[in-house]
Amino acid sequence: xxxxxxxxxxxxxxAFAYYRQLSKGLAVTNMGDYVSWGIYISNFxxxxxxxxxxxxxxAIFRLSNMKWATPLTRIAEIIAVSAIVFxxxxxxxxxxxxxxxxxxxxxxxxxxxxxxxxxxxxTYFVISLLLLYLPLLPDLKIMIxxxxxxxxxxxxxxxxxxxxxxxxxxxxxxxxRAITILCITIIPVAFSIHTVTSWLFATTYRPGxxxxxxxxxxxxGAFLVGAGGVVxxxxxxxxxxxxxxxxxxxxxxxxxxxxxxxxxxYLYFNxxxxxxxxxxxKSGEEAHLKGLFSGEFALIFWFAIxxxxxxxxxxxxxxxxxxxxxxxxxxxxxxxxAWFKRYxxxxxxxxxxxLPMQDAPAEFHHYFPSWExxxxxxxxxxxxxxxxxxxxxxxxxxxxxxxxxxxxxxCMSLPxxxxxx
Amino acid sequence: MENNTSRxxxxxxGLLATAAATATGCGNNPFAPEETVALSGEKVKLxxxxxxxxxxxxxxxxxxxHMPPLTNSEERKGIEGKKFxxxxxxxxxxxxxKCQEACNHAHSLNPGQNWIKVLSMQEAEESAPFWQPTxxxxxxEPPCVKVCPVxxxxxxxxxxxxxxxxxxxGCRFCMxxxxxxxxxxxxxxxxxxEAVAAQPYSCETSMPQKIGxxxxxxxxxxxxxxxxxxxxxxxxxxGVFMFGDMNEDSVTNGAETFRFxxxxxxxxxxxxxxxxxxKPSVYYxxxxxxxxxxxxxxxNLSPADKQSx
Numbered sequence: 001x002x003x004x005x006x007x008x009x010x011x012x013x014x015a016f017a018y019y020r021q022l023s024k025g026l027a028v029t030n031m032g033d034y035v036s037w038g039i040y041i042s043n044f045x046x047x048x049x050x051x052x053x054x055x056x057x058x059a060i061f062r063l064s065n066m067k068w069a070t071p072l073t074r075i076a077e078i079i080a081v082s083a084i085v086f087x088x089x090x091x092x093x094x095x096x097x098x099x100x101x102x103x104x105x106x107x108x109x110x111x112x113x114x115x116x117x118x119x120x121x122x123t124y125f126v127i128s129l130l131l132l133y134l135p136l137l138p139d140l141k142i143m144i145x146x147x148x149x150x151x152x153x154x155x156x157x158x159x160x161x162x163x164x165x166x167x168x169x170x171x172x173x174x175x176x177r178a179i180t181i182l183c184i185t186i187i188p189v190a191f192s193i194h195t196v197t198s199w200l201f202a203t204t205y206r207p208g209x210x211x212x213x214x215x216x217x218x219x220x221g222a223f224l225v226g227a228g229g230v231v232x233x234x235x236x237x238x239x240x241x242x243x244x245x246x247x248x249x250x251x252x253x254x255x256x257x258x259x260x261x262x263x264x265x266y267l268y269f270n271x272x273x274x275x276x277x278x279x280x281x282k283s284g285e286e287a288h289l290k291g292l293f294s295g296e297f298a299l300i301f302w303f304a305i306x307x308x309x310x311x312x313x314x315x316x317x318x319x320x321x322x323x324x325x326x327x328x329x330x331x332x333x334x335x336x337x338a339w340f341k342r343y344x345x346x347x348x349x350x351x352x353x354x355l356p357m358q359d360a361p362a363e364f365h366h367y368f369p370s371w372e373x374x375x376x377x378x379x380x381x382x383x384x385x386x387x388x389x390x391x392x393x394x395x396x397x398x399x400x401x402x403x404x405x406x407x408x409x410x411c412m413s414l415p416x417x418x419x420x421x
Numbered sequence: 422m423e424n425n426t427s428r429x430x431x432x433x434x435g436l437l438a439t440a441a442a443t444a445t446g447c448g449n450n451p452f453a454p455e456e457t458v459a460l461s462g463e464k465v466k467l468x469x470x471x472x473x474x475x476x477x478x479x480x481x482x483x484x485x486x487h488m489p490p491l492t493n494s495e496e497r498k499g500i501e502g503k504k505f506x507x508x509x510x511x512x513x514x515x516x517x518x519k520c521q522e523a524c525n526h527a528h529s530l531n532p533g534q535n536w537i538k539v540l541s542m543q544e545a546e547e548s549a550p551f552w553q554p555t556x557x558x559x560x561x562e563p564p565c566v567k568v569c570p571v572x573x574x575x576x577x578x579x580x581x582x583x584x585x586x587x588x589x590x591g592c593r594f595c596m597x598x599x600x601x602x603x604x605x606x607x608x609x610x611x612x613x614x615e616a617v618a619a620q621p622y623s624c625e626t627s628m629p630q631k632i633g634x635x636x637x638x639x640x641x642x643x644x645x646x647x648x649x650x651x652x653x654x655x656x657x658x659x660g661v662f663m664f665g666d667m668n669e670d671s672v673t674n675g676a677e678t679f680r681f682x683x684x685x686x687x688x689x690x691x692x693x694x695x696x697x698x699x700k701p702s703v704y705y706x707x708x709x710x711x712x713x714x715x716x717x718x719x720x721n722l723s724p725a726d727k728q729s730x
Contacts, residue, residue: 024609024610025608025609025610025632025633026591026606026608026609026633027608027609029608031608032608033602033605034602036593036596036597036606037593037597094592095590095591095592095633096589096590096591096592096593096607096632096633096634096635097589097590097591097631097632097633097634100571100588100589100590101590103573103590104571104590107571107572107573107588108571109569109570109572112567112569112570112594113568113594114568114592114594115570200594201597203567203568203598204568204597204598205564205600205697206597206600353600353602354600354601354602354694355538355540355555355602356540356541357602358538358541358722358723358726359535359540359723360535360538360725361725362724362725365725365729
């Protein structure tokens, strides 16, 4: 209860801050003509990154026949859907003229990376929503069957959403086929959303952004933070809904290994991203890199690297570290480290423009978000968590039908002596 | 036949009558006589068509726009036959910032918004510092135009890159893309006189500015259409800015006119950040044999820059 109410409170404060922003303009933020993109944009990148987890666990694992991950698919998918919705919202919040949003469709330029982002994110949202809904149908039938367990309103909702599902072999065949096709298509779309988001930066000339590494670098980071988010959600749902039987220590063990691999991969891309320009120290990049390694951003930079990558690797490399509680801690570290990392991608570069920062107000020479920006950013994060929380209270967070089917299949594949009820 | 002619006559006459009625009825026609005018008592001497001096009450005078308003498509197309170019002579600049004053005033910019920034530059540690006025480069490969999602910033046939503040959604991608940091954003409501704020937006005057949109130097195409030079050019007492047309191969600062190609050749003109491939339309003449020492410009630094100098 405290959880839900605090999230609602944060959302309300964020909404009030946004009302202030709508009435006074973006001047309520601390952005200026140099730092023209601030934490709204870094939050946007963070959201798009986290939402990639849907494609990872639902699609990639499913297509690779990693059946142990089935109980986790719905958690992953709701995180994905919620995150991508709030990604779109924070981008609208960042616009100077949200009242002119229709111009994107009336006068859209297909040559612009922002249009590509609009297209791929909308596509990803639709596919993710379908991948949330289709596997939910058999579970809705079960919920309807046990109608005494849910309130009247919920029962009406279940009937509205799933009464046409009768569970016949025919319907299962269509559903399986549809889910497989969606899983296949979501993978290139998922790769696109984060690659195109990285191109919002990589298509400019600025030091720190002008990198050919960005697409792959962002995607590897996205998979990592998404996996970290799923681990946190796994632990929380398991604890509060007492799902130890379905989210077992085996799941943590396996996810732990995957997170280690993803962290090492992201670390590899980070080394490429920072070591290579640092070797050359081009004059345009020198101030930027020095600012990150030893200057004004050094604290955040090393925090993000240590907390977001190195320490989680060290925890999860050992078997004892892949137990639920240490994994939960590692997951939280990964997510928080990732948030600061996204901030480091957006702001430092903007504070090192090619031409000296002169003939501009002194406030423009540095950037620390205003309370409105913090409120709105935290509001969107709280909103994402709120959607996930409410979803888990309305629908079963573990796919019931799929777990049953899978348990049966696993059972039948064992020799008769090893099977049990 | 009779029927056809009379019906056609009726329709044509009817349309003409309606057109006449609307033309005189609308307030847009500056030549339609007003119903009632409150006399102000002040008299103005005018020359009549017959060559006589007549006195008219000032209240009868109505401002007539000096040029017909352009449609948005005409503004997006540009002035035919021109390819505007600017040459800035760094040997003459003393950081007077008269260019900045004139530009800011002419475009009613908010305090803190400078479309022209006079930067203190120094190429290498051992080379001498100099003052560099920086405008929008009106690039031939403009990165800002490439990234705009709604075609709010566009390149015209006369070389200018302009902004349509009626269409801009304020995403600020163009600001991220511009390597010259020339663009300025309206973070808050622009402070404008009522008369200016009431006008419809024109891409050529870049006025009136709107909140939540981006703005930048526009090379004053409204002045060019009247055969005049941009405000920065005319306001600089040292003749630093030279503006002209590459098709005519001439640039002028008002007092002196040069053949553009010869000027660039003689004085080794160059462009900023040539290696980025933006193909700017602003050429700089290197600060050789300077008219003023660099130090003479230090007193005019903005307070914020004085601190960090």
